[in-house]
Amino acid sequence: MRMEIMLIPLKNGYLKVFVSGFDRLGTWGHSVAVFNGISATAKGFNKKRTIVQSIAKLHKSLEEKSGEK
Numbered sequence: 001m002r003m004e005i006m007l008i009p010l011k012n013g014y015l016k017v018f019v020s021g022f023d024r025l026g027t028w029g030h031s032v033a034v035f036n037g038i039s040a041t042a043k044g045f046n047k048k049r050t051i052v053q054s055i056a057k058l059h060k061s062l063e064e065k066s067g068e069k
Contacts (some may be wrong), residue, residue, distance in 0.1 A: 003061070006051075017054065021045045032060040038065065 007014040015053060021029025025063040030043040040057035042056055044050040 010035075015055070015058075017051060018067060019047065019051060035062065 002023065004019040006017040006019070008017070012037065014039035016034045018032045018034070021027060022039060023029075026045065028045060029047060029050060030041060031050045032039055032041050033051075033054040038061055039057065040054050040061055042050045042057060044053065059064060
């Protein structure tokens with residue numbers, strides 16, 4: 001199984017996105033987005049959409065965490 005790692009630089013550190021699966025057309029894969037120790041996962045068929053979904057989930061959880069402070 002192949003694993004891809006994307007590092008996206010931000011002001012407060014790096015957003016790390018780990019993507020695995022998506023070997024052939026029509027196969028499942030999943031994506032994990034991590035920032036400052038908080039992670040979010042997504043699973044799907046479409047690689048780009050799955051990556052965006054994991055980043056969107058991470059964004060939502062970061063907003064909720066900042067609202068608690």
